[in-house]
Amino acid sequence: MKRFFFYSQLYGAYLANTVKSRMAYRADFWVGFTANLMIQLIGVLFITSLTARIPQIRGWGRHEILFIFGIAQAVFGLFNVLFTNLFELSGRYILEGGFDRVLLRPLGSYFQVVTERIDLEDLPGVLLGLLMAGYAAGKLHLDPTPGRVALVALALANGCAIYAAVFTALAGLTFWFRDRGSIASVVLMLEGFARYPATIFGKWLQSVLTWVVPFAFAAFYPSAWLLRKPGSGTMVVLAPLAALAAALVAAAVWRRGVRRYESAGS
Amino acid sequence: MPIIEAHSLSKHFKRFRRRPGLVGAVKDLWHRTYEVVRAVDGIDLSVERGEIIGYIGPNGAGKSTTIKMLTGILVPTAGSLAVQGLVPHKDRYRHVRTIGVVFGQRTQLWWDIAVIEAFNLLQKIYEIPRDEYRQRLKKFNQVLGLEDLLNIPVRKLSLGQRMRCDLAASLLHNPAILFLDEPTIGLDVAVKASIRDFIRETNRQQGTTVILTTHDLSDIEELCSRVIMIDAGKLIYDGGLRELKERVDIPRRLLVETIFPINASKMMLLLKDYRLGITALDPYRWELSFSKGRVNLPQLMQLLLDTLEVRDLELEEPAIEEIVRQIYDRGAPGDAR
Numbered sequence: 313m314k315r316f317f318f319y320s321q322l323y324g325a326y327l328a329n330t331v332k333s334r335m336a337y338r339a340d341f342w343v344g345f346t347a348n349l350m351i352q353l354i355g356v357l358f359i360t361s362l363t364a365r366i367p368q369i370r371g372w373g374r375h376e377i378l379f380i381f382g383i384a385q386a387v388f389g390l391f392n393v394l395f396t397n398l399f400e401l402s403g404r405y406i407l408e409g410g411f412d413r414v415l416l417r418p419l420g421s422y423f424q425v426v427t428e429r430i431d432l433e434d435l436p437g438v439l440l441g442l443l444m445a446g447y448a449a450g451k452l453h454l455d456p457t458p459g460r461v462a463l464v465a466l467a468l469a470n471g472c473a474i475y476a477a478v479f480t481a482l483a484g485l486t487f488w489f490r491d492r493g494s495i496a497s498v499v500l501m502l503e504g505f506a507r508y509p510a511t512i513f514g515k516w517l518q519s520v521l522t523w524v525v526p527f528a529f530a531a532f533y534p535s536a537w538l539l540r541k542p543g544s545g546t547m548v549v550l551a552p553l554a555a556l557a558a559a560l561v562a563a564a565v566w567r568r569g570v571r572r573y574e575s576a577g578s
Numbered sequence: 579m580p581i582i583e584a585h586s587l588s589k590h591f592k593r594f595r596r597r598p599g600l601v602g603a604v605k606d607l608w609h610r611t612y613e614v615v616r617a618v619d620g621i622d623l624s625v626e627r628g629e630i631i632g633y634i635g636p637n638g639a640g641k642s643t644t645i646k647m648l649t650g651i652l653v654p655t656a657g658s659l660a661v662q663g664l665v666p667h668k669d670r671y672r673h674v675r676t677i678g679v680v681f682g683q684r685t686q687l688w689w690d691i692a693v694i695e696a697f698n699l700l701q702k703i704y705e706i707p708r709d710e711y712r713q714r715l716k717k718f719n720q721v722l723g724l725e726d727l728l729n730i731p732v733r734k735l736s737l738g739q740r741m742r743c744d745l746a747a748s749l750l751h752n753p754a755i756l757f758l759d760e761p762t763i764g765l766d767v768a769v770k771a772s773i774r775d776f777i778r779e780t781n782r783q784q785g786t787t788v789i790l791t792t793h794d795l796s797d798i799e800e801l802c803s804r805v806i807m808i809d810a811g812k813l814i815y816d817g818g819l820r821e822l823k824e825r826v827d828i829p830r831r832l833l834v835e836t837i838f839p840i841n842a843s844k845m846m847l848l849l850k851d852y853r854l855g856i857t858a859l860d861p862y863r864w865e866l867s868f869s870k871g872r873v874n875l876p877q878l879m880q881l882l883l884d885t886l887e888v889r890d891l892e893l894e895e896p897a898i899e900e901i902v903r904q905i906y907d908r909g910a911p912g913d914a915r
């Protein structure tokens with residue numbers, strides 16, 4: 313408990329520093345923020361115009377698709393805000409030797425890598441996603457009861473954990489294979505698929521998204537349950553287990569990987 | 579009990595050997611060949627509390643690799659290692675709380691934040707009591723002249739400024755051991771001097787054990803009583819600096835530049851009483867080489883100044899590489915202390 317308090321306090325201190333240093337370059341920050349907003353808006357435009365033309369895809373109505381897309385976008389956005397430094401892990405930390413500094417501090421190495429950068433510029437993704445989901449929920453007459461709001465919050469946290477675990481494990485592979493995250497970019501494509509109802513894809517891709525790279529548990533299964541889809545009850549119960557399993561794999565990769573860390577000859 | 583103790587400590591790296599050309603690159607896709615680099619190859623170390631040790635050797639000798647094992651960054655391939663009774667990489671948290679580390683090549687501070695913010699963060703991380711922290715910071719500010727640097731982001735500091743900040747940061751938590759990997763690389767004489775003074779004072783006042791790597795012999799002369807020399811991953815000398823100098827014939831060079839040209843026979847005649855190697859770089863510039871201790875240097879310089887119209891005199895200290903070569907030529911790497 314004391315440890316937890318200590319780490320929370322430090323997280324706050326790191327966060328304050330990030331905000332301060334970003335605000336020192338206010339113009340840069342707003343450029344990044346705006347660019348991000350544009351990208352997210354284009355995504356929204358794409359999905360709304362797509363669903364306007366095809367009101368039904370394999371039993372999924374237009375607003376249901378929008379709802380899932382919105383939740384998925386918010387989850388991935390949140391992951392990007394909090395865990396953006398995972399994308400630097402292969403290059404800057406492992407291959408270029410920045411991990412030396414991490415190992416010299418009496419703190420968890422994973423905590424440090426994740427905390428050293430927080431990407432506030434990705435916040436628009438979260439907001440837009442939630443707005444979109446809220447709008448679709450309104451059209452579907454899903455009132456924001458405390459229970460539903462709580463479930464969405466849980467889904468955000470759980471989904472964020474799933475993405476973090478998967479990308480941690482992938483980046484951690486750099487401890488074995490000196491590769492600058494090309495596997496991660498393949499998996500990043502899967503994230504794109506995970507924004508749609510998984511059942512519209514073939515069985516094969518659906519299984520991959522459920523059992524191999526469990527992104528479907530991040531947004532789709534919890535959303536399906538909120539949308540009262542038949543048979544979604546089991547899958548929503550499995551969602552935290554999927555997160556747990558992914559986290560265990562990631563932790564094992566991390567622990568073994570750090571022991572193999574070879575630094576860089578300077 | 580020694581503060582650092584290592585027995586046949588080794589670190590081997592597997593390095594991928596690329597084959598040349600396009601055909602080689604295609605072959606590499608199928609079958610890779612590796613070579614093993616024995617960066618550190620079975621060294622024994624024993625360091626007592628309060629020592630300042632100069633850890634020297636030519637480029638690629640394995641100095642940084644050793645430091646990285648001693649600080650817990652790298653897991654040794656073989657051998658045993660205990661620092662204050664702990665195995666660095668296994669007991670990382672407890673170990674790093676009691677050491678300070680500076681790598682001259684790369685800052686230990688956070689790139690984007692101001693120096694003072696970095697210090698404040700370190701205060702939290704190491705849980706340094708507030709009073710103690712404030713006191714130490716005040717002292718470091720004075721001695722290292724950090725006052726004007728505190729509000730600058732680390733990224734914008736010059737090399738010398740950054741090194742002073744890094745050094746202060748490494749000592750905020752009053753570590754028992756300070757590891758310095760080329761702390762004076764690329765610095766001007768004034769900054770070098772202030773850094774050396776600071777290291778010496780810290781060692782004297784706090785009893786901090788210091789392990790220092792450098793290519794600058796004057797760092798060693800000013801700070802270290804003991805020298806450990808490594809080459810190609812193996813220890814080749816461990817002992818006092820004075821003994822080292824007595825053992826090897828340290829070659830020195832005196833460069834003389836004159837206002838008027840001088841011909842060779844005149845130079846030879848003038849210096850016939852000295853055991854010197856005399857080389858003319860051009861008629862105005864002469865290189866005199868000799869062994870330390872065999873030539874009375876003040877007398878020689880006086881003679882030159884009296885008889886020639888000297889424009890400039892320059893004394894070159896031997897490079898560490900030269901001393902290493904000498905030790906090798908004399909053999910007997912085994913009789914390290």
Ligand SMILES: Nc1ncnc2c1ncn2[C@@H]1O[C@H](COP(=O)(O)OP(=O)(O)OP(=O)(O)O)[C@@H](O)[C@H]1O
Pocket residue numbers: 574575576577578591592593615616617635636637638639640641642643644
């Ligand atoms: N991370 C690494 N991976 C592979 N080989 C390495 C690595 N680090 C160092 N080496 C190799 O190990 C040997 C020793 O390197 P090291 O950096 O310890 O030398 P050094 O004595 O510090 O040299 P310098 O004076 O140039 O800093 C070199 O041959 C180097 O190429």
Ligand SMILES: [Mg+2]
Pocket residue numbers: 641642643759
């Ligand atoms: Mg080195």
